[in-house]
Amino acid sequence: MASETKLIKINRGFWLIIPPILAVFFALLVGAVLIAIAGTNPLTAYLALFQESLTTKYGFGNTLTKTTPLLLTGLGVLVALRGGLFNLGGEGQIYLGGLGSVLIGLYVQNLPGFIHLPLALIAGFLFGGFWAFIAAYLKVFRGVNEVLSTLLLNYIAQNLISYLVSNPLKAPAAPSPFSPLIQESARLPIILPQTQAHAGIFLGLLMAGILAILFYLTAWGYQIDAVGQNPKAARYGGISVNFTLIFVMILSGGLAGLAGSSEVLGLKYRLFENFSPGYGFDAVAIALLSRGSPLAVILISLFFGTLRSGANVIQQTAGVPITVVYAIQGLVLLFLAISLAIDKKTQQV
Structure with missing residues (x-):
């Protein structure tokens, strides 16, 4: 019996990873066709x-x-x-996280780096979490769909940052909208000399590990999954559904806020208008491809990061338009949706 149960788990795990692999394969295949049409050897x-x-x-x-x-x-x-929620507000939460970290990096002074940097990161987490809390409150207490509220909050966040860096936070004599440089004590250290790679990647890996432990080894993880799969049954089992939904959304926004923190503390060292090139929307595809695994997010994020990093290269060396790379990213999500729909239909039959 034990061996049969183990075999079932292995089989289930195998079928979970098939759709993302097929989605990436077919996206690269269609991308190859687009590259060939552009007149280049794929x-x-x-x-x-x-x-x-x-x-x-x-x-x-x-x-x-x-x-x-x-x-x-x-x-x-x-x-x-x-947790059963669909957060489309990662982009706005990135902007708010960047704002929180920049405020600490600019205006909190005379602190050693081992205090100043963590404080700036915490501020980024809290600002991102607060922005997501607005959507959570509207969902739990007003019945507003979180897809709509988080999407609209993105535009509010972008315009808020645009106003701030064009007016009160604008650097003196700046030729374009951006804030002054943050203090060196609040900056993430570079991990590869003569490159832009900074220690934010270790923060991401740490968060992935913590989430893996949370989901697979703690009662909190069980509660989140229970609410996500069946809120009515979870409430009947004594789980506070409303509190869990708010907690999940704040944690979700806080992590996106840390992404904004990593951009301003590790890469740009100041707050820019439109400093995120759509990371919040790419993250939706990454999360869907991961099929619920925090560790899978690491590999898929690396794949998407590789595509973004190499986009300019294939344009310069192979003459392939950079839009082809972004098309491949969209195709990955499209083929994943198709494969999941087919899988669901097959299960119903």
């Missing part, structure tokens, strides 16, 4: 993309830099999904 283009992004020092550093916000925001979306 093999040459893909070789240039992955070689530059993963085997050169500067390229790998750039890949890690792109992977960090994708990893943190992807984990945030994953937390929400496991």
